[in-house]
Amino acid sequence: MAIKQLRVTFASQMQPGQEAQVRPGKPLSEPGGDYEGLHKQLKRLFNARPGKKYGRFTDDIGTSPASAWLRDYIEGKLGFESLTDKLFGQWQELLTSSQEEYYGHLMLVHEALADGEVLYLFALESDSALRLDHEQALDATDVLSTSRLNLALRLEVEDWLGDHPSENFLTLVHARGTGEPGELFIRLCGFTNQVDVEKETLTFLNAVEAFAAQTEEPEKAGQVRSKAYEFCKEQHALGEPVAIEALSGYLDEDQPERFQTFASESQDIPADAVLHPDHRKVKKLVRISGSGGGMSVSFSSDLVNQAVYYDRENDALTITKLPKALREQLQRYLEARQEGGEQ
Known part of the structure; x- marks a missing residue:
């Protein structure tokens, strides 16, 4: 089984200025197939997410102590339950200071792979869905989303604490629109960007x-x-x-x-x-494209000087061997224009 440890907590801050609430679940060392399936899908979303950031832990442990806790956990000085208690407690403190409403789940996963160990921290997304209750009446409920991931962190343990450490052992997903909770998530992780x-x-x-x-x-x-x-x-x-x-x-x-x-x-x-x-x-590298002035053009770079010719002096583009669908559209359009002119 790839997952060594997993734990989820629910956190909410519905009235800014008051203490946020957290409800952590039990630590799971053998979470089972459903959790494995969810984790696998979240990893797919993580890998496919464009615009990821790469970096390391901040040196400011006082503000973001997660790196110290994680190091103690990896070195066996801190148990997984204690680690997540501290991490979820820090999340509660950060949300308490937030001026935006928030509710959602965090899930920390420790995964063992053939080429090393990885830790993921996911901010799970939820969707609203309808169901029929026991009286056959419609009722709204929240379900976990398996198609969206806006906040997540991956820690490559070997790149961080191995014999040949890397400067960039953290990968962050931080989507636009996550607002203040997104910034607090970065503080929780202690992430600092190192890659342009x-x-x-x-x-x-x-x-x-x-x-x-x-x-x-x-x-x-x-x-x-x-x-x-x-x-x-x-x-x-x-x-x-x-x-x-x-x-x-x-x-x-x-x-x-x-x-x-x-x-x-x-x-x-x-x-x-x-x-x-x-x-x-x-x-x-393989496509040349551009749009503007009512025109949109895209073609394989291999076609330059073979089926597409650019005249720099006259700023003109000549296209030969037109795609069949484009040629037929042009013919129909010109025929329609001609018929309209004759009438």
């Missing part, structure tokens, strides 16, 4: 484009871009960053160090670098 995702995305794109440009064969350059995008997309689905060494081996199995060496020598990217590119923006 936009900068790392640009670094990734520039390195791949420069590497692809080395070849004079458009088809091979396109293959480099496509494979780099595929690798980035796969890592995103797994919730993992992009290691330059692993990417290099994926791009060229025969010469697995070729891209790694190129990135180090010409792009000043360390050979052991790990990047966190935004997979949505990395799509620029």
